[in-house]
Amino acid sequence: MRGDYGYIEEGLLGKPRDLGLLKRLLPLLRPYRRLLIGSVTLVLMMTLINLTLPYLSKVAIDRYIVPVPAHTTPWPDQEMADERRYLTVDLRREQVRQVVERFDHLFERRAAAARIAYADLARLPAEDLRRLRQDQITGLGWVVLFLLVLVVADFAFTFLQRVIMERAGHRVMHDLRMRLFEHIQQQRLTFFTRQPVARLVTRMTNDVQNMHELFTTFASMVFRDIFMLLGIAAVLLALNWRIALAVFALLPVVVWAAVRFSRRAREVFRALRVKVAQINGHMAETIEGIRTIQTFGRQERNFARFADLNNETLRLGMREIHVFALFMPLIEVLGLLALAVLVLFGGLQVLDNRVSLGVLVAALTYVRMFFRPIRDLAENYNILQNAMASAERIFSLLDTDTRLPRPAEALDAQDPRKDRLQSIALERVSFAYTPGEPVLREVSFTAQQGQTVALVGPTGAGKTSVLNLLQRFYDPDSGRIRINGVDLRHWDIRRLRGMTALVTQEPVLFSATLRENIFARPDQADEATVTRILQAAHCEALVQRLPLGLDTHLEKGGASLSSGERQLITIARALARDAQLILLDEATSYIDSQTEAVIHKALHNLIAGRTCVLVAHRLSTARSADRILVLHQGRVAEAGDHRQLMERRGLYWRLHRQEEKRAAD
Numbered sequence: 095m096r097g098d099y100g101y102i103e104e105g106l107l108g109k110p111r112d113l114g115l116l117k118r119l120l121p122l123l124r125p126y127r128r129l130l131i132g133s134v135t136l137v138l139m140m141t142l143i144n145l146t147l148p149y150l151s152k153v154a155i156d157r158y159i160v161p162v163p164a165h166t167t168p169w170p171d172q173e174m175a176d177e178r179r180y181l182t183v184d185l186r187r188e189q190v191r192q193v194v195e196r197f198d199h200l201f202e203r204r205a206a207a208a209r210i211a212y213a214d215l216a217r218l219p220a221e222d223l224r225r226l227r228q229d230q231i232t233g234l235g236w237v238v239l240f241l242l243v244l245v246v247a248d249f250a251f252t253f254l255q256r257v258i259m260e261r262a263g264h265r266v267m268h269d270l271r272m273r274l275f276e277h278i279q280q281q282r283l284t285f286f287t288r289q290p291v292a293r294l295v296t297r298m299t300n301d302v303q304n305m306h307e308l309f310t311t312f313a314s315m316v317f318r319d320i321f322m323l324l325g326i327a328a329v330l331l332a333l334n335w336r337i338a339l340a341v342f343a344l345l346p347v348v349v350w351a352a353v354r355f356s357r358r359a360r361e362v363f364r365a366l367r368v369k370v371a372q373i374n375g376h377m378a379e380t381i382e383g384i385r386t387i388q389t390f391g392r393q394e395r396n397f398a399r400f401a402d403l404n405n406e407t408l409r410l411g412m413r414e415i416h417v418f419a420l421f422m423p424l425i426e427v428l429g430l431l432a433l434a435v436l437v438l439f440g441g442l443q444v445l446d447n448r449v450s451l452g453v454l455v456a457a458l459t460y461v462r463m464f465f466r467p468i469r470d471l472a473e474n475y476n477i478l479q480n481a482m483a484s485a486e487r488i489f490s491l492l493d494t495d496t497r498l499p500r501p502a503e504a505l506d507a508q509d510p511r512k513d514r515l516q517s518i519a520l521e522r523v524s525f526a527y528t529p530g531e532p533v534l535r536e537v538s539f540t541a542q543q544g545q546t547v548a549l550v551g552p553t554g555a556g557k558t559s560v561l562n563l564l565q566r567f568y569d570p571d572s573g574r575i576r577i578n579g580v581d582l583r584h585w586d587i588r589r590l591r592g593m594t595a596l597v598t599q600e601p602v603l604f605s606a607t608l609r610e611n612i613f614a615r616p617d618q619a620d621e622a623t624v625t626r627i628l629q630a631a632h633c634e635a636l637v638q639r640l641p642l643g644l645d646t647h648l649e650k651g652g653a654s655l656s657s658g659e660r661q662l663i664t665i666a667r668a669l670a671r672d673a674q675l676i677l678l679d680e681a682t683s684y685i686d687s688q689t690e691a692v693i694h695k696a697l698h699n700l701i702a703g704r705t706c707v708l709v710a711h712r713l714s715t716a717r718s719a720d721r722i723l724v725l726h727q728g729r730v731a732e733a734g735d736h737r738q739l740m741e742r743r744g745l746y747w748r749l750h751r752q753e754e755k756r757a758a759d
C-alpha cells in the first residue's frame with residue numbers, strides 16, 4: 095500500500111477551475127432543487143431582515159426620539175437653522191394643548207403648532223412630558239414591536255435555512271457515497287493495483303465531506319455575503335450618497351488586504367494539508383509495519399521522521415495563525431477607520447443639518463455590518479477552492495471506468511452449457527501485468543469435470559496468475575480460456591463467478607460473526623447443513639472454543655485467530671457455497687504439521703467430486719491431483735501425475751527432494 099492518503103492530489107489545489115465542474119455538480123443537486131430554492135429564498139429574506147434592522151433605528155430616532163420637523167412646519171428654514179434644536183408639537187391634540195397652555199412661557203406658538211427647545215424639555219414634569227410626547231412613545235413602541243417580530247423571524251429563518259441546507263448537503267453526500275462505492279466495487283482488479291487503498295478511502299470520506307462544504311459554503315458565500323454587501327451598499331447610497339462615497343473610499347484598501355490574505359492563507363493551508371496527509375501516511379505505515387520496526391529496532395529512525403513531519407506541521411500551523419492573526423484585526427481596524435471617517439464626515443453633515451441624526455446612526459451600523467461579509471468571503475474562498483479540488487478528484491475517479499465489458503455474444507439463457515461446469519481449457523495463454531514483462535507464456539492445460547489440476551513451481555513462476563485469469567480478473571494477452579468450450583469473454587462473468595469458490599493464499603475474513611463469514615445467507619442455512627459443513631471443514635473444535643460459537647464476532651478480520659484457523663474458515667466458506675469449480679491458492683504461512691494434516695483433510699473434503707485448480711505450495715497437497723503442471727518462469731516445464739513426474743526425475747523431482755531435505759533439517 096502506498097500510504098499517500100491523497101496528499102499527492104493536493105497539488106491540484108489552486109488551479110483555475112473551469113465551469114465544466116459546476117455543470118457536473120448541478121445534476122447532483124437536481125433532486126434537491128426544492129430544498130435549495132427554499133434555502134436561497136430564506137437567505138434572501140434573512141438578508142432583507144438584517145438590512146431592515148438598522149433602518150428601523152433610523153426611523154425610531156428621526157420620527158420619535160429626535161423628530162425631524164415635518165415639511166409642513168410653520169417655521170421657515172432660516173429660523174430652523176437656529177443653534178438650538180426644537181421639538182414641534184401638534185396643538186390640535188387636546189392633551190398637547192393643555193400642556194402647552196399650562197407652560198405657555200416655554201413654547202412658541204404658530205398656527206396649529208407649537209415648539210419647545212430640547213433644553214427646556216427638562217423643565218416639564220415627567221407626566222406632562224409623557225403626554226406631550228404620547229405619539230412618539232406609541233410610535234417607538236410600534237417600532238420596537240416590529241423589531242422584535244423581525245428578530246424572531248430572523249431566528250426562525252436562520253434555523254430553517256440551516257436545517258434545509260444541511261439536509262440537502264447530507265443527502266448529496268449520501269448519494270455521492272453510494273455512487274462512489276458502487277462504482278469502486280465494480281472495477282476490475284487492475285484498477286485496485288493502480289489505486290492505493292488510502293486514496294480511495296480519502297475519496298469516500300474527506301473529499302465527499304469537502305463537497306458538503308462546497309454546497310453549504312457556496313450558498314452562504316454567494317447568497318448571504320454577496321447579497322449583504324450589495325444590499326448595504328445600495329441602502330447606504332440611498333440614505334445619503336455623500337456618506338456612502340466617503341466610506342467606499344476605503345474599499346480598495348480592504349479589497350487589497352482581502353486578496354492578499356486569501357492568497358497567503360491558501361498557500362499555508364495547502365502546505366498544512368500536505369503535511370497532515372504525510373503524518374497520516376507515516377502513521378499508517380508505522381502501524382502496518384510495527385512488527386518489522388520493532389524487530390529491526392527502527393523505532394528511533396521512525397520516530398525521528400515523525401518528529402520532522404510533526405515539527406513542520408507545527409511551524410505551518412503557527413504561520414497559519416499569523417496570517418489569520420494579522421488579517422482579522424486589519425479588517426477590524428479598517429472597519430473602525432471607516433467608522434471614524436463616518437463619525438467625522440457624517441457628524442459634520444448632521445451639524446450642518448443636511449443629514450438627520452437617524453441617518454447617521456443607521457449608517458454607522460451599516461458600515462459595521464459591511465466589513466463582516468468581506469472578511470467571511472476572504473476566509474470562505476479557501477474552503478471553496480479546497481472543495482472544488484475535492485469535487486474534481488471525485489469526478490476523475492467516477493470517470494475512471496475499468497469495468498469488464500459486457501460480452502458481445504453472451505451465452506443464450508437457454509444454452510445448457512451455462513449451468514453445469516463440464517470442462518476448463520487454457521489454450522496457449524500468454525499474459526503480462528506490465529506490457530513487455532510476460533508472467534505466463536503459452537500455458538495450456540485442460541481439466542474435465544471432477545478433476546483436480548495442481549500448479550506447482552518456484553515462487554514467482556506464475557501460478558497465482560493462472561487463477562487470476564480463470565476468475566477473469568484479467569484477460570489473456572494471447573491464447574484463449576474456454577469453459578465448457580466457450581471463450582471466457584463470452585460468459586456472463588456473474589454467472590461464472592457464481593459457480594466458483596475461491597480460497598486465497600491469505601485467508602480473508604470480514605469483521606462480522608463467524609456464521610456471516612462462512613454463509614452468504616446465514617438465515618437460509620439449516621442446522622443440518624451447518625453441522626455438515628463445519629464437520630467437513632474441520633471447524634467444529636474451533637467453533638466450540640469460541641465464546642459465542644458461530645455467533646462470535648470476529649474483530650479486525652479474525653486477527654485473534656491463528657492462521658491455520660483462518661484457513662479452515664475460508665475452506666468452510668468455499669464448502670458452504672457448494673461451488674462447481676474450486677480455485678484454491680494454498681496458504682504459504684507456516685503451520686505446524688498437526689494443523690497441516692487437519693487442513694489437508696478439510697481440503698480433501700472440499701475438492702472431492704468437484705473440479706479444482708489448485709496452487710500447491712507444499713508438494714504434498716499436489717500429490718493426489720489428477721494432473722500436475724510444473725510452471726517455471728511462466729512456462730509449463732513438466733506435466734503429468736505425481737508418479738509420472740517422479741519417474742521423470744526432472745524439476746518436480748528436484749523440488750520434491752528439496753522439500754524433503756528441508757523437512758529433515
Ligand SMILES: Nc1ncnc2c1ncn2[C@@H]1O[C@H](COP(=O)(O)OP(=O)(O)OP(=O)(O)O)[C@@H](O)[C@H]1O
Pocket residue numbers: 287527528533551552553554555556557558559560
Ligand atoms: N498485480 C501485479 N502487477 C504486476 N506484477 C505482478 C502482479 N502480481 C504478480 N506479479 C508478478 O507476476 C509474477 C508471477 O506472479 P504469481 O503471483 O503468479 O506467482 P506465483 O507463482 O503464484 O508465486 P508465489 O509462489 O510466490 O505465490 C511475479 O513475478 C510477480 O511479481
